Amino acid sequence: MIEVTDLSKRFGDKVAVDHLSFKIQPGKVTGFLGPNGAGKSTTMRLILGLDHPNSGSATIDGKRYAELAAPLRTVGALLEAKSVHSGRSARNHLLFLAQTQGLPASRVDGVLELVGLRDVAGKRTGGFSLGMSQRLGVAAAMLGNPQVLLLDEPVNGLDPEGVLWIRNLMKHLASEGRTILVSSHLMNEMAVTADHLIVIGRGKLLADAATEEVIARGSGQSVRVRTPDPDRLTALITAEGGTAIPAANGNGGINGTAGPGSQATVLTVTGVTAARIGELAAASSIVLHELTPQLASLEDAFLELTAGSLEYGHLDAQPADWSSE
Amino acid sequence: MTSAPTASYSPAGTQPDLPPSRPGFGHLMLAEWTKIRSVRSTAWTLFLFVVITIGLTALFSWISAANWTGPHAADRDTTILADPVGFIFGAGIGLGQLTICVLGVLVITTEYSTGVIRASLLAVPRRFPMLAAKVAVFGLLMVVLAEIVAFGSFFVGSKILHSHVPVSLSGTGVLRATVGAGLYLTVLGLLALAVGALIRHTAGAISTTIGVVLILPILTGLLPDNSFYNHLNAYLPQQAGSLVYAVHQNSGQLLSAWEGFGVLCVWTAVLLAAATYLLNRRDA
Numbered sequence: 001m002i003e004v005t006d007l008s009k010r011f012g013d014k015v016a017v018d019h020l021s022f023k024i025q026p027g028k029v030t031g032f033l034g035p036n037g038a039g040k041s042t043t044m045r046l047i048l049g050l051d052h053p054n055s056g057s058a059t060i061d062g063k064r065y066a067e068l069a070a071p072l073r074t075v076g077a078l079l080e081a082k083s084v085h086s087g088r089s090a091r092n093h094l095l096f097l098a099q100t101q102g103l104p105a106s107r108v109d110g111v112l113e114l115v116g117l118r119d120v121a122g123k124r125t126g127g128f129s130l131g132m133s134q135r136l137g138v139a140a141a142m143l144g145n146p147q148v149l150l151l152d153e154p155v156n157g158l159d160p161e162g163v164l165w166i167r168n169l170m171k172h173l174a175s176e177g178r179t180i181l182v183s184s185h186l187m188n189e190m191a192v193t194a195d196h197l198i199v200i201g202r203g204k205l206l207a208d209a210a211t212e213e214v215i216a217r218g219s220g221q222s223v224r225v226r227t228p229d230p231d232r233l234t235a236l237i238t239a240e241g242g243t244a245i246p247a248a249n250g251n252g253g254i255n256g257t258a259g260p261g262s263q264a265t266v267l268t269v270t271g272v273t274a275a276r277i278g279e280l281a282a283a284s285s286i287v288l289h290e291l292t293p294q295l296a297s298l299e300d301a302f303l304e305l306t307a308g309s310l311e312y313g314h315l316d317a318q319p320a321d322w323s324s325e
Numbered sequence: 326m327t328s329a330p331t332a333s334y335s336p337a338g339t340q341p342d343l344p345p346s347r348p349g350f351g352h353l354m355l356a357e358w359t360k361i362r363s364v365r366s367t368a369w370t371l372f373l374f375v376v377i378t379i380g381l382t383a384l385f386s387w388i389s390a391a392n393w394t395g396p397h398a399a400d401r402d403t404t405i406l407a408d409p410v411g412f413i414f415g416a417g418i419g420l421g422q423l424t425i426c427v428l429g430v431l432v433i434t435t436e437y438s439t440g441v442i443r444a445s446l447l448a449v450p451r452r453f454p455m456l457a458a459k460v461a462v463f464g465l466l467m468v469v470l471a472e473i474v475a476f477g478s479f480f481v482g483s484k485i486l487h488s489h490v491p492v493s494l495s496g497t498g499v500l501r502a503t504v505g506a507g508l509y510l511t512v513l514g515l516l517a518l519a520v521g522a523l524i525r526h527t528a529g530a531i532s533t534t535i536g537v538v539l540i541l542p543i544l545t546g547l548l549p550d551n552s553f554y555n556h557l558n559a560y561l562p563q564q565a566g567s568l569v570y571a572v573h574q575n576s577g578q579l580l581s582a583w584e585g586f587g588v589l590c591v592w593t594a595v596l597l598a599a600a601t602y603l604l605n606r607r608d609a
Binding site: 096 | 365366439447449
């Protein structure tokens with residue numbers, strides 16, 4: 001279990017982490033969510049003892065990171081920032097880490113196998129793709145078979161195959177009873193990966209709840225429907241007590257525009273479940289080209305939670321503002 | 326290989342039986358040895374160190390021997406004849422020591438420039454043992470190699486100069502100077518490592534080290550000849566340390582050979598202590 005208590009960190013007069021307290025429970029994937037600059041990476045670095053807090057403490061199974069005798073056997077970490085010498089081979093990078101923990105060299109081959117890098121183990125890491133580098137980072141994190149894992153933006157820049165792989169690995173590791181904390185600014189990724197969410201903004205805790213709860217707290221579920229017969233469907237939905245809004249300006253640009261040659265219109269429906277919409281359409285023989293419960297509702301919840309706590313940019317840039325385009 | 330490796334994913338691999346073990350200082354040294362040997366810059370700088378030091382010793386000795394009765398005979402008398410052993414070492418070490426300064430700095434600054442320091446400190450969160458293991462491993466590597474180079478330089482230089490000024494290891498102070506040359510280079514490398522740990526940027530740390538080793542003695546040498554400035558000059562790390570590989574004592578020399586080496590060691594120890602203090606305090 002990771003326990004963060006009243007943790008604060010300033011850089012000069014800028015407060016990066018502001019009296020943060022939370023507990024991360026074992027056996028599930030906990031998402032650590034926040035806009036860029038919210039203090040996610042700093043919090044992780046404080047937990048890992050790389051930065052020194054101005055106040056408060058962070059413990060792992062009751063111990064500060066620096067008190068762990070062989071830390072990689074307790075905690076594995078994948079940091080967003082690069083931490084590999086480009087001239088060193090993947091095997092040697094893992095080998096020196098294994099040696100610091102008194103782990104046998106055979107364990108290096110084990111984790112290389114686990115992440116699928118065995119064939120390039122002797123290659124210098126400078127030539128690695130982003131995906132391979134992330135896999136090497138995961139290998140380093142898994143080296144000591146730790147019960148606690150901290151992953152900072154692990155899917156950043158990965159191709160779909162890599163994203164799926166990381167997602168399944170995290171779920172599998174959590175199912176083994178491990179404690180998994182994974183940070184991201186991608187709400188949709190967290191919606192399908194995390195069981196529990198810690199949301200922070202400007203270093204402050206905004207939410208600490210189960211993922212479904214955070215979503216439920218938001219603007220409610222919406223469903224994306226694409227149909228060549230929007231008027232009839234809208235009437236049916238309205239009769240059912242829901243609202244359907246043409247979403248040509250919907251989720252920003254590409255998503256809102258129908259495919260080439262298609263006359264279909266995209267509707268954003270709230271107040272009616274996807275299943276019910278399907279039933280209504282079937283009963284009236286209305287053709288549907290798409291019927292998708294929107295994971296973007298987590299995005300909405302997230303934007304609502306973090307409103308006013310963005311480090312850069314402004315939140316006014318919401319889809320509605322793009323309608324003139 | 327250009328394509329991403331296949332997403333082979335074996336849950337079984339996440340449940341290994343790891344031997345229980347509590348890592349000690351030996352494990353940390355082994356890890357530091359893996360780090361040092363697994364990057365090319367180490368082999369390259371050490372190769373340059375050996376070639377430059379022994380090569381220049383041979384070159385300068387050969388030039389001197391070939392022009393023994395030339396127009397520069399007076400210089401020859403004050404340098405080579407006054408202290409042939411000091412001449413042999415001075416020729417190669419003058420430039421060879423710069424490669425050691427570079428390597429000493431790189432051993433720690435590349436950890437910062439590449440970000441490996443984060444991996445290192447995650448593995449060894451108590452920072453003093455990490456630095457101590459690095460100093461120990463680099464020190465051991467250096468002392469072995471520097472002694473080989475010191476004895477190699479001596480045999481090459483003395484062989485070339487033999488017909489003009491015969492010197493041998495059995496001469497007074499010769500063995501001390503030869504062993505001392507290797508020790509000087511070793512401690513200088515550790516001093517460079519300490520500067521690297523303090524400054525954390527490769528270019529800045531190399532400039533600083535070379536400034537201290539090469540430029541500072543020249544500048545203080547220009548100062549007026551009085552007791553204060555003479556002491557200042559004599560206690561500079563390079564000026565003091567280099568006494569250990571000379572045989573002849575200049576008149577008015579403030580430090581003996583071993584005292585001078587001791588001064589270099591004190592400089593290095595103070596800088597390493599400062600580096601440890603800052604390593605513990607700074608965010609990585």
